[in-house]
Amino acid sequence: MLDVNERGLRSMTIHPVILCGGKGSRLWPLSRQSMPKQFIPLWSDKTCFQETVTRVRDSAFADPVIVTSHDYRFIVGQQLSELGVSATILLEPEGRNSGPAIAAAAAWLLERDPDSVMAVLAADHRIDDHDGFRQAIFAAAGAAESGSLVVFGIKPDAPATGYGYVKPGDPIDGTVCHVESFVEKPDRKTASDYIQKGYLWNSGNFLLRADTVLDEYRASDPQTVAAVEEAVRLAENDLDFTVLQSDPYCRAKPQSIDYAVMEKTRAAAVVPVSYAWSDVGNWQTLWELSDKSEAGNLTRGPVDLIDTHNSYIDSHADRLTAVLGLDDIVVINTQDAVLVADRSRANEVGDMVKLMAASGREQALNHRRFDRPWGWYETLDLADRYQVKRVVVYPGGRLSLQKHFHRSEHWVVVRGSAIATVDDTVKLLREGESIYIPLGGIHRLENQGKIDLEIIEVQTGSYLGEDDIVRLDDVYGRIKPS
Amino acid sequence: MLDVNERGLRSMTIHPVILCGGKGSRLWPLSRQSMPKQFIPLWSDKTCFQETVTRVRDSAFADPVIVTSHDYRFIVGQQLSELGVSATILLEPEGRNSGPAIAAAAAWLLERDPDSVMAVLAADHRIDDHDGFRQAIFAAAGAAESGSLVVFGIKPDAPATGYGYVKPGDPIDGTVCHVESFVEKPDRKTASDYIQKGYLWNSGNFLLRADTVLDEYRASDPQTVAAVEEAVRLAENDLDFTVLQSDPYCRAKPQSIDYAVMEKTRAAAVVPVSYAWSDVGNWQTLWELSDKSEAGNLTRGPVDLIDTHNSYIDSHADRLTAVLGLDDIVVINTQDAVLVADRSRANEVGDMVKLMAASGREQALNHRRFDRPWGWYETLDLADRYQVKRVVVYPGGRLSLQKHFHRSEHWVVVRGSAIATVDDTVKLLREGESIYIPLGGIHRLENQGKIDLEIIEVQTGSYLGEDDIVRLDDVYGRIKPS
Numbered sequence: 014m015l016d017v018n019e020r021g022l023r024s025m026t027i028h029p030v031i032l033c034g035g036k037g038s039r040l041w042p043l044s045r046q047s048m049p050k051q052f053i054p055l056w057s058d059k060t061c062f063q064e065t066v067t068r069v070r071d072s073a074f075a076d077p078v079i080v081t082s083h084d085y086r087f088i089v090g091q092q093l094s095e096l097g098v099s100a101t102i103l104l105e106p107e108g109r110n111s112g113p114a115i116a117a118a119a120a121w122l123l124e125r126d127p128d129s130v131m132a133v134l135a136a137d138h139r140i141d142d143h144d145g146f147r148q149a150i151f152a153a154a155g156a157a158e159s160g161s162l163v164v165f166g167i168k169p170d171a172p173a174t175g176y177g178y179v180k181p182g183d184p185i186d187g188t189v190c191h192v193e194s195f196v197e198k199p200d201r202k203t204a205s206d207y208i209q210k211g212y213l214w215n216s217g218n219f220l221l222r223a224d225t226v227l228d229e230y231r232a233s234d235p236q237t238v239a240a241v242e243e244a245v246r247l248a249e250n251d252l253d254f255t256v257l258q259s260d261p262y263c264r265a266k267p268q269s270i271d272y273a274v275m276e277k278t279r280a281a282a283v284v285p286v287s288y289a290w291s292d293v294g295n296w297q298t299l300w301e302l303s304d305k306s307e308a309g310n311l312t313r314g315p316v317d318l319i320d321t322h323n324s325y326i327d328s329h330a331d332r333l334t335a336v337l338g339l340d341d342i343v344v345i346n347t348q349d350a351v352l353v354a355d356r357s358r359a360n361e362v363g364d365m366v367k368l369m370a371a372s373g374r375e376q377a378l379n380h381r382r383f384d385r386p387w388g389w390y391e392t393l394d395l396a397d398r399y400q401v402k403r404v405v406v407y408p409g410g411r412l413s414l415q416k417h418f419h420r421s422e423h424w425v426v427v428r429g430s431a432i433a434t435v436d437d438t439v440k441l442l443r444e445g446e447s448i449y450i451p452l453g454g455i456h457r458l459e460n461q462g463k464i465d466l467e468i469i470e471v472q473t474g475s476y477l478g479e480d481d482i483v484r485l486d487d488v489y490g491r492i493k494p495s
Numbered sequence: 496m497l498d499v500n501e502r503g504l505r506s507m508t509i510h511p512v513i514l515c516g517g518k519g520s521r522l523w524p525l526s527r528q529s530m531p532k533q534f535i536p537l538w539s540d541k542t543c544f545q546e547t548v549t550r551v552r553d554s555a556f557a558d559p560v561i562v563t564s565h566d567y568r569f570i571v572g573q574q575l576s577e578l579g580v581s582a583t584i585l586l587e588p589e590g591r592n593s594g595p596a597i598a599a600a601a602a603w604l605l606e607r608d609p610d611s612v613m614a615v616l617a618a619d620h621r622i623d624d625h626d627g628f629r630q631a632i633f634a635a636a637g638a639a640e641s642g643s644l645v646v647f648g649i650k651p652d653a654p655a656t657g658y659g660y661v662k663p664g665d666p667i668d669g670t671v672c673h674v675e676s677f678v679e680k681p682d683r684k685t686a687s688d689y690i691q692k693g694y695l696w697n698s699g700n701f702l703l704r705a706d707t708v709l710d711e712y713r714a715s716d717p718q719t720v721a722a723v724e725e726a727v728r729l730a731e732n733d734l735d736f737t738v739l740q741s742d743p744y745c746r747a748k749p750q751s752i753d754y755a756v757m758e759k760t761r762a763a764a765v766v767p768v769s770y771a772w773s774d775v776g777n778w779q780t781l782w783e784l785s786d787k788s789e790a791g792n793l794t795r796g797p798v799d800l801i802d803t804h805n806s807y808i809d810s811h812a813d814r815l816t817a818v819l820g821l822d823d824i825v826v827i828n829t830q831d832a833v834l835v836a837d838r839s840r841a842n843e844v845g846d847m848v849k850l851m852a853a854s855g856r857e858q859a860l861n862h863r864r865f866d867r868p869w870g871w872y873e874t875l876d877l878a879d880r881y882q883v884k885r886v887v888v889y890p891g892g893r894l895s896l897q898k899h900f901h902r903s904e905h906w907v908v909v910r911g912s913a914i915a916t917v918d919d920t921v922k923l924l925r926e927g928e929s930i931y932i933p934l935g936g937i938h939r940l941e942n943q944g945k946i947d948l949e950i951i952e953v954q955t956g957s958y959l960g961e962d963d964i965v966r967l968d969d970v971y972g973r974i975k976p977s
Contacts (some may be wrong), residue, residue: 028759042817087966317851319843331831333858335524335847338837339824346833347811353835355820361801365817369799376815393883394877394951399909400928401883401951403876421927425905425953427881444880445903445955449929469953471885471907 014077025154027220028129029077032091033062033136034108038366039295039359042350046378047266051136052088053294056303061161062136064098068143069132073151078131079119080114082422083106086254087386087489091407103248111217112273113241113265114212114316116230117257117467118224122142129223132158135272138218138292145288150220153284154406156189157220161282162229162275163189167214168287172204175294175360177215177271180282190436192281195271213285215271217292220284222313226270229278237273238250240264252386269441296343297359300325325356350376386489387412388465400477402470406431406460413487420474420481423448424458430468432459455485507636509702511551511559512600515544515571515618520848521777524832525811528860533618534570537775540787544618545574548582549926550616555633558582560603560613562596564589564720565819568869569971573889585730588741594755595701595720595723595747598712599739602727609639610695611705612639615752620700620774621784627770631931632702638671639702643764644711644757645671647702648695650769654686657776658843661765667967674763677753695767697753699774702766708752711760719755722746732970734868743777778825779841782807796828807838823947832858868971869894870947882959884952888913889943895969896939902956902963904932911948914941937967945956 033051037044044050051062059067066077070155078101081089086104089386093100103117115133132150147391153163166179175198184194195215199207231238244262248255250401266273275281291302303311310321314328321336328334330348345352345358354362383392388409394401406412406429424433425447431447433440434457442448450456452474460466484492515533519526526532531545541549548559549906560583563571568586575582597615601923604611613861614632622628650659664675677697681689686857713720726744732739748755757763773784780960785793792803796810802819810816812830825841829836836844852858864873869892876883887909888894906915907929914929915922916939930937933953934956966974 042815116906132617151623213860265816303499315852315856317847317856319839319847319850333524333832333851333856334835335851336835337843338840338846339835342835344833344835350815350817351826351828351833353816353818353821353824353826359800361819368801369815369817374797374799374815395948396887396909399819399949399951401875401885404599404884422927423905424905425955427953427955444521447905447929447931447953467878467881469881469951471909471929471951471953473909 023157025073026072026075027069027154028122028126028131028223029066030074030115030122030131030133031062031065031077031136032111032114032133033080033085034080034105034114035137036108037137037363039363040148040293040299041253041362041366042345042347042352042376043327045376045380046190047084047383048088048380049085049137050293051084052092055299056139061094061139061293062089062100063096065097065134065136065138066093066096068140068146070098070133072146074132075098075339078103078118078435080105080118083130083256088384090253090386091384101252102437104254104256106257106262106317109262109265109267111270112230112268113237113262115270116227116238116241116265117245117262119227120242121248121255122223123227124245126359127224129224130154131219131221131223133219133221134215135292137203138216138290139289140290142288149284149286151290152188153220153282155293156186156282156284157222160225160280161185161189161218161231162278162280163282163284164192164220164275165216165218166285167216167290168284168285169204169208169212169214169467172208173214174198174201174204175298176292178207178212179215180212181283181285185282187230189284190270194282195276213283214290216290217271219270225280226274229280230272230401233277234268234273235463237265237268264431291325295344295359296354297356297363300343300356349381377434386410388460390470393469394479394484398473398475402472404458404468404470406458406466406468408460408463408465411459411488412457412465413489413491415456415485416453416455416483417474417481418453418483419476421452421454422456423471424448424450425469427466427467427469429460430462431466431468432461433457434459507640508557509551509632509636510557510604510608510613510705511548512548512597512604512615513544513561513618514557514593514596514615515567516562516564516587516596517619518590519619519845521845522775522781523844523848524808524827524829524834524858527713527862529566529865530570530862531567531619532775534574537781538621542574543621543775544571547616547618547620548575548578548580550622551616552580553629555629560585560600562587562600564601565738572735572868573866579585584736586736586738588744591744591747591749593752594712594750595719595744597752598709598723598747599744600718601709602724602767603730604705605709606727608761609706609829612636613701613703613705613708615701616702617699617774620698620772622772625907627768631766631770634670635702635764635874638668638764639704639768641668642704642707642762643667643671644703644708644760644762645701645764645766646674646757647700648765648767649698649772650767651690651694651696653833654690655684655752656685657679657687658774658781660686660689660694661697661836662694663765667764669765670934671766671807674757675767677758677763689700689707691907695765696772698772698969699753701752706950707762708756711756711762715759716748716750716755719747719750721897723791725929734880735959758877776840777844778807778827779838782825789849805838815875831863868892868973870942872952873952877959880955880957880959884954886940886950886952888940888948888949890942890945892941892942892948893964893970895971896937897935897967898935899956899963900935900952900965901958902954903934903936904938905953906930906932907951907953910950911942911946912944913948914943914951915939916941946974
């Protein structure tokens with residue numbers, strides 16, 4: 014692996030800034046608003062976000078700065094902790110597109126290091142060639158440090174119509190060139206024309222100095238930059254998170270960094286790279302990018318096929334999928350929802366999700382699994398007057414001290430050990446042991462052990478909604494319902 | 496509704512004989528070997544078997560005689576009890592095709608009424624026009640009583656290639672004619688030709704005298720008839736079932752009634768009928784037969800479609816199915832398996848099931864729900880060292896007195912009330928109450944109430960297989976593992 018020093022550049026630390034506030038719906042039903050694609054494993058055993066973080070674990074990089082939304086804070090925290098990575102996590106009170114997110118990271122870094130160089134990375138892109146990726150960063154480092162806003166320009170291997178293009182201009186430093194122009198997603202003919210002329214795909218990943226990007230942003234939209242800087246200055250720490258101040262941040266104009274800065278600045282530059290890259294925009298993209306069988310099929314999980322070709326069949330949660338006599342389709346089979354689509358129309362899955370959300374389908378936005386700071390739970394069975402949940406508590410996890418007005422609960426420990434508080438008693442429960450929480454009983458569940466605690470919770474009562482909860486104490490600051 | 500007497504026939508009771516031992520796999524994944532299509536609801540809230548039984552509830556009909564296999568005895572018993580119908584249930588030790596099954600019913604009836612006339616009905620055919628069906632029976636009654644073996648010949652509405660045909664000959668009585676010949680499933684061109692010539696579909700349903708069919712059978716295969724008669728003579732009653740003696744029955748040659756009798760006898764007759772009929776042979780047949788949307792779609796359960804036509808989309812167990820941009824497909828979405836198929840190839844689903852069974856897929860043959868004489872259970876969650884089941888016990892149901900060597904169990908009552916025996920204690924458990932059964936504890940669960948009892952059972956232990964059970968007492972005669 015090359016290091017910055019080996020490249021003859023002066024010693025310099027690059028700050029990865031990873032954007033993961035997106036809510037994209039085009040990988041439904043695997044990706045849902047409550048668990049968007051950056052947080053699920055799509056092509057390896059790591060999630061896309063974890064792949065992105067791993068790509069920048071190297072002596073040349075500082076700990077990453079993550080920009081995400083309040084909704085995803087505990088997922089980000091848990092996925093970083095699985096990697097053993099410490100990071101700064103900036104929480105946006107609401108998403109304002111990539112411009113304000115990048116500006117916030119820049120402002121936060123500038124307060125700590127006036128010479129910060131940022132590698133701005135989307136959390137949901139696929140780049141398997143980690144070495145090639147780092148070499149591209151090092152190739153762009155000199156230009157970025159000297160004040161260029163460098164975008165990674167991918168050498169196209171096909172006239173893609175789903176990406177914007179960059180037209181490279183005069184050289185600046187090594188392979189880095191000025192950007193002559195950015196162009197919108199073209200039709201196929203125009204795309205072929207672009208490729209002939211040496212245009213590159215705009216990957217939406219950048220290397221740039223924090224001060225330069227803020228200066229250029231300020232030139233085009235001073236109000237937004239002032240608002241973001243105020244939100245960062247007034248940010249408060251809450252547990253492991255840095256919470257951007259809501260009022261000023263929400264005054265920032267929602268805009269992409271491309272539109273707010275890159276297309277306006279004279280400092281735009283591009284480094285041409287040739288590693289395989291994808292924005293994993295939809296099932297079609299993922300199919301294109303993956304190794305397939307001789308019949309052109311990409312399958313995951315338990316799948317049986319007869320006379321089926323060029324298809325993407327994905328089975329989750331031990332569910333079996335059988336396909337008979339069909340070509341060019343996508344079947345995504347999850348615990349509670351199945352998508353069957355013409356593969357060439359995969360980009361319309363977002364419309365499908367809108368349709369389903371509009372008609373009130375729970376599965377359009379949420380999975381059965383709900384992530385919490387202490388772990389997660391899923392409903393195994395829901396009936397009129399009872400519900401069965403599986404509850405997993407991470408080591409050290411501690412649920413709030415709480416009570417319910419309409420249900421009693423049985424907890425059966427099936428893995429690990431639990432400290433269960435019910436009213437005045439505190440009890441250690443081992444595998445196979447259980448405890449009863451009467452209606453109105455004040456209770457808490459805690460895992461002081463070294464492995465995940467799993468319990469089966471059986472609720473009975475006349476009302477089983479999640480909002481029948483009174484929190485009396487909570488280590489995660491959720492005394493108000495979250 | 497017409498009665499036999501109104502037709503001027505002398506008073507006569509017809510004995511419905513309902514064949515429901517089939518294991519067909521072409522409606523997978525809804526129908527599986529452990530729960531074949533006759534026992535599931537396909538076009539109404541009744542199962543196909545229940546629809547068939549209901550079709551012959553009329554003063555002209557005696558209580559039905561059901562011929563089924565040992566495996567399905569408790570399903571048959573439960574489905575009859577839901578209808579409040581009493582019946583004779585003949586259990587075949589193993590399936591020998593329709594010939595021996597009909598011969599057994601005939602021999603059993605002859606011992607009780609030497610003039611028995613049998614309406615032999617497949618349990619898995621769809622006939623919605625119950626009045627039309629009964630009128631056809633009454634139209635055939637005179638000829639049948641006089642010794643004709645009358646098959647119901649359906650007037651074709653299309654040149655179907657999936658059915659055998661019957662060529663009607665000279666008239667016998669009213670609309671009933673001699674059969675000039677039976678012909679095998681034709682190709683499309685031949686089928687059109689048959690329709691031109693007035694051929695009818697062979698529905699495989701018959702009206703015939705018990706003595707005539709046995710005599711004609713004996714003429715072609717005396718050994719089989721002797722074997723079946725012996726199996727009936729030595730049959731033993733076990734609970735509500737009449738168990739045909741195994742040794743002689745298994746000597747019967749496996750043959751269809753068509754081949755063993757109908758194609759050989761001179762007594763074959765046909766009554767032409769014009770009600771809508773289908774053998775519900777596969778998903779295509781079911782789609783053809785049902786009311787569809789303007790776009791040609793037949794949907795059941797939670798389904799959302801964009802630009803999808805002429806398809807059959809079926810969602811079970813609250814699972815959502817979304818289909819985007821596809822025509823002429825079948826999607827059957829069940830709790831643990833999904834079928835996606837080209838509709839025109841629905842007749843190949845049986846091959847698909849064979850393939851899956853060969854590769855050891857549990858879902859090929861079994862549902863998650865297992866029916867037992869006392870009720871049923873299903874697995875909600877299965878992990879390495881624990882399992883969660885929902886157990887439903889019918890009113891009056893009583894599980895065996897049993898113990899396990901490798902697991903302990905928690906029972907939580909979530910509906911109804913339970914009498915729970917654990918070692919020396921017998922306890923009434925109400926909704927929300929629970930009991931613990933330690934490893935090795937002798938236990939029994941019983942529902943003495945008026946509504947179904949539902950419990951959540953959480954098992955923990957090193958081995959969770961169904962065969963870790965020692966039955967010490969069982970009201971259903973299952974002391975040996977069943």
